Amino acid sequence: MSEPKSPDTAKPPPSRERMQQARRRWLRTILLTGGVMGAAMSGFLPLVYARTKRLRPPGALDEKDFLSSCIKCGQCVQVCPVQAIKLADLVDGLGVGAPYIDAREQACDFSCDAVQCILACPTGSLVYKKPAFLRVRKGAKLAAAPILKAKEKDPEPTLNLSERIGVARLTRPEACLAIQGKGFKGQVRGASFKGRMRYMEVDRWKPIGISEHPYDVAECDLCVRECPVKGAISIETVFAPDGSKRKSPVVHEPCVGCGVCEMICPVEPTCIVIDAREVWNT
C-alpha cells in the first residue's frame, strides 16, 4: 500500500455512485432470487396440507413417484376417448399440469379397450407393470388381470393392468336405491350431464352421452350393470343391523378403481365413491 502506483497501471477506485449502483443491483438480484424461489417453494404447500387425494389415471405409479416422473405433457389426456383425464391447476402446487380423473364428472370406462393413456406416457409415470425397483404396496396388486366385460367374447378379454388406482366404497348406504329396494327411471344425473360412456349395444367404438341413454330398472343396479370390469361389484343379499334381509351393492377384489360406479350413481350426492390410491383390504 505504501508504494505509490503510477497512474497508468493503477485502477482508479470506483466512484461512490458506481458502488451504490453495484450494491443496488446486488439487492435486486437477491430480490429476484427470493421471488423465484418463493414461488417455487409455494409448490410444496399443498403437500404440507395434503388436501386433495387425486385419482390418477390407470397404471399411475405411487403418488410420490408419479409426481417425480410426470413431465406434464398431457399426452394421456389426448388419447382418452371419453376425456376422463384432466390436468391439475395451480392449487395442486407441484402437481400443476399433472393428470387426474374426477370420476363423478367423467370416469374412465376403459372404452379404449387397451389403457391407451399408459401407452402414450413418455416417461413411465403410467405403466402396465411397475419396474422391478419400485415397491408394490400390499393390496394394490390385482390378483388377476381384470377381464373387461365389453370384450369378454374376444380372444383376449383382459386389460393390461397390474395394479388398481383405487377402490370403490359405498359411502352412503342409507341413500342407496338398491338397499331401499327402489328402482330408477329416466336420465341418470339429468339432461345437462356431460359424462360419456361406451354402450356395447349402441356402438363399441363410439362413446355416447349418458344423458342420451335413459334407464328404466325395477330395482336399481346401475353401478353393477355399468361396471366395466367383470366380478368387481355385485348386488348381494345382506343382513341389516336389525336382522332383516335386504339387497346391497358389494365391491369385490377385481375392482380397479375406474370410477364408473361413482359417475353412474343416480343419487345426489353419490352413494358410492372411489377412494383414490386405496388398496384392497380383506
Add this chain to the structure above:
Amino acid sequence: MNSILRRRFFDQIAVMFGREAKKPEVISERAQQIHVLKRATNKERLQAAIVAHENAKKVHKWRNRRWAVLIASNLLFTFSFWFDIQILEGALTASRFVGFHLIDLNSALQVMLAHKHIIVNLVIGTGTVFVLWLVLGGRSFCSWVCPYHLVAEWAEYIHLYLVKKKLVTDQNIDRRLRTLSWIVFAVLAAATGYTVFEAISPTGILSRALIYGPGLALLWVLALLVFEVFFSRRAWCRYACPIGLTYGVVGIFSPVRVKYKLDSCFHEGDCRKVCLVPHVLDTVIKGRAVDTEIPIGPDCTRCGLCVDTCPTGSLTFDVKGLSKLL
C-alpha cells in the same frame, strides 16, 4: 479456428454462465488495422449514415418469420388435439411428432434427476430433441418456439415505451443468477424427488394453457410479465430461466449462429438496443472485435432482431462450414 477465436469461444461460454463481457486482451493484426482505420473515419460521413438509417424503413423480415414459426408450431400442438389430426401430440414439455418422441431437454433433465429412473422413450425423445436443437442452434428454441418468449417480447415493447416516457427504468440484475437457478432447481429435483421447476415453468404453463385450456397457473405468468413491464426488462429470460441455459449449452456446439463482420460495421449500436442478450454483442462495440469475422456466442437466441436492424449487413445468419461446402 485460430487461437484468438478459440480464446473468444471459451470466453463466450463463461459469459453465458454469467460473467461480464470484458475488453479483449489479444486482437488479431488485421482487426487492429481496421480499428485504427475506423478511428480515422470521417465523422460527418458516419453521422450522415446514422441519420439515413434512422429515417430508413424498419425491416422486420426475421422477426416476422420467427413469429410465424413460433405461432405455427404452438398452434400445431393445439390443433393436433382440438381437431384430432395427430401430427404433434402432447405439449412443449413432451410430445410425439407423427408418433416420434420429442422431449424438452430441461423437463427431461428435471424428471431424470427427480425420478432417478430413465425409460427408453425418455432417452429417445431427449436424444431427438438434443440433435434437433444442435442442428438448429441451441437457444433458437427460446426465440423460435417458446411461447413465453413471444408474450415477453410484447411486454418488452410496453416496458420500452414506459422507459421512453420516463415512467419506469430498467433495473438490471446479475446474470449469474440464471446459472444459480439452474443449479438450485437441479439440486432441488434430485434432493426432493419433485420436478419443482416444472411447477413454475412459464413455458410449460403457457404451452399447456394453449392446448388444454387456461387455468389459474396463468396468474404466475402474468405476475412475471408485470414484473418485466414495470421493473426489469425481460427479467425471466435474461436472469432466471434454466431452460435457456440448458439450450445455451447445446448451442455451444451448434453450427447455426449469427456472424459479425467488422469491416462494414458503423458501430451505431442499434443491434445492442434490440438484442435480448446484449452481452453476446459486446464484440460490436468500437475497438472490441478480436478478428474481422466473429461468430456470436452460444447465449445468442438466434432471433435475428440484430440482423433486421443492422443497416450495413454486418450481422448475418451463418451456418458454419456451409459456405465452404457451397
